Amino acid sequence: MQLPCSQIPFEFYAVALKPCNVKSVDCHKFSNRCIVAKQSCVSFNSPSICKKTSIGLAMSYFRSRPQYTHSALKYLISSVCSRPEQSLPCTSRLNVNILPDSASSLLLRRFNTNSVQDFKAFNRSGASFGKRAKTSEKVGTPLEARAKNTSELIRGESVVSAGGALGCSLISSLAPGCASSTEVGSAAVAEVMFKGEINEANGLKQTQALTAVETALGTPFSNSPQVPPPKPLVIVISGPSGVGKDAVIKRLQEVRREFHFVVTATTRSKRPGEVDGIDYYFVTKEEFRKLIDDKELLEFALVYGDYKGIPKQQVRDCISKGLDVVLRVDVQGAATIRSILGSNAVFIFLVAESEVALVKRLAERKTESIDKMVLRIATAREELKRLQEFDYVVVNADGQLEKTVKTICCIIDAEKARVLQRTVTI
Numbered sequence: 422m423q424l425p426c427s428q429i430p431f432e433f434y435a436v437a438l439k440p441c442n443v444k445s446v447d448c449h450k451f452s453n454r455c456i457v458a459k460q461s462c463v464s465f466n467s468p469s470i471c472k473k474t475s476i477g478l479a480m481s482y483f484r485s486r487p488q489y490t491h492s493a494l495k496y497l498i499s500s501v502c503s504r505p506e507q508s509l510p511c512t513s514r515l516n517v518n519i520l521p522d523s524a525s526s527l528l529l530r531r532f533n534t535n536s537v538q539d540f541k542a543f544n545r546s547g548a549s550f551g552k553r554a555k556t557s558e559k560v561g562t563p564l565e566a567r568a569k570n571t572s573e574l575i576r577g578e579s580v581v582s583a584g585g586a587l588g589c590s591l592i593s594s595l596a597p598g599c600a601s602s603t604e605v606g607s608a609a610v611a612e613v614m615f616k617g618e619i620n621e622a623n624g625l626k627q628t629q630a631l632t633a634v635e636t637a638l639g640t641p642f643s644n645s646p647q648v649p650p651p652k653p654l655v656i657v658i659s660g661p662s663g664v665g666k667d668a669v670i671k672r673l674q675e676v677r678r679e680f681h682f683v684v685t686a687t688t689r690s691k692r693p694g695e696v697d698g699i700d701y702y703f704v705t706k707e708e709f710r711k712l713i714d715d716k717e718l719l720e721f722a723l724v725y726g727d728y729k730g731i732p733k734q735q736v737r738d739c740i741s742k743g744l745d746v747v748l749r750v751d752v753q754g755a756a757t758i759r760s761i762l763g764s765n766a767v768f769i770f771l772v773a774e775s776e777v778a779l780v781k782r783l784a785e786r787k788t789e790s791i792d793k794m795v796l797r798i799a800t801a802r803e804e805l806k807r808l809q810e811f812d813y814v815v816v817n818a819d820g821q822l823e824k825t826v827k828t829i830c831c832i833i834d835a836e837k838a839r840v841l842q843r844t845v846t847i
């Protein structure tokens with residue numbers, strides 16, 4: 422017989438696609454009562470530990486949207502930590518299920534431990550799931566058998582799936598009767614489910630209410646995504662020389678690792694600390710001319726005596742893999758790209774808060790002679806007149822690099838939520 426969710430004793434299982442997925446979650450940020458215990462476990466210390474109780478959070482879309490996973494985790498943990506001691510789920514460990522967003526076989530294979538006891542023992546030990554999965558993997562087991570195995574493993578626990586479609590459908594098919602929602606970002610849904618789980622009366626009412634709605638509708642609730650996943654974006658970051666394009670890109674690379682940052686080819690000489698293939702592809706003028714002749718550059722320009730250009734192939738490769746691409750170009754280059762991609766790319770113009778600030782920044786960089794600085798500032802004045810050709814303008818104020826990067830991230834996130842998605846073809 423299938424028990425309502427509220428009556429099922431629940432245990433929080435940790436399953437990460439890769440141990441490092443969970444390792445990257447810094448729980449100290451969420452609460453000082455929460456510690457990262459093991460590679461693939463998130464521990465929760467409570468003095469009122471009495472019986473085994475936990476809750477599962479399934480998250481898919483992980484690889485493409487780690488920030489969703491992060492915010493869902495943050496939400497869940499802070500939600501647990503903010504509860505009065507007596508209403509906390511009594512657990513010595515709060516583990517988190519992070520399900521892969523594709524390849525159900527991967528998930529099932531990872532669940533495919535030898536027995537329920539084995540799995541539970543493993544789970545209690547807090548060992549790394551990644552390690553465990555390797556040793557217990559059974560090659561060639563039919564998917565159905567694995568599903569059954571998984572079903573056995575998680576039967577008796579309650580699982581909240583706040584993940585994407587696959588995570589939800591897997592959880593609901595493997596643990597029937599358990600609540601599920603369709604979006605990691607919808608913390609509110611997770612909260613409702615969570616509250617339902619820890620308060621038996623509410624949980625029961627909620628389960629009954631949901632069943633009643635489903636019955637009245639005459640068809641079961643659908644776990645299919647309500648909208649297709651967002652399309653890959655091409656984000657063009659531009660602005661006058663010295664405004665901070667490189668600095669912004671560097672920081673953006675640290676905070677949004679899932680983006681591909683196109684490496685520009687240039688004929689200018691290397692500055693101290695720059696690395697070939699990482700900061701730029703440093704090429705000779707002859708090599709650059711070959712790229713032009715082969716029409717293998719998305720844009721190129723002669724900037725202050727040096728060539729700079731974007732290799733097309735990099736952009737093509739990323740788009741075909743569904744990756745978002747970030748380009749860093751001067752204003753002239755942005756105009757060329759706009760003439761090719763039109764409104765299918767996102768154009769962001771960086772400005773300093775004032776001309777004085779821009780001059781100061783260039784002077785402090787100590788890479789320009791007086792003559793070059795004159796040329797750069799005169800050019801910057803002209804470039805500012807082209808602001809209208811861009812979609813967004815972001816002020817990179819002195820000492821405010823973090824804020825600049827945050828604003829750019831917000832723009833990108835908003836672009837992902839557009840109803841009419843931009844489609845890039847090169």
Ligand SMILES: Nc1ncnc2c1ncn2[C@@H]1O[C@H](COP(=O)(O)OP(=O)(O)OP(=O)(O)O)[C@@H](O)[C@H]1O
Nearest residue numbers: 662663664665666667668782786818819820821822
């Ligand atoms: N918000 C900021 N506050 C203070 N200094 C900054 C800020 N942003 C960038 N800088 C500094 O300003 C200088 C110029 O920045 P950067 O080299 O990134 O500009 P750029 O736009 O890439 O220039 P170019 O187009 O000439 O390569 C650097 O020394 C950088 O560290």
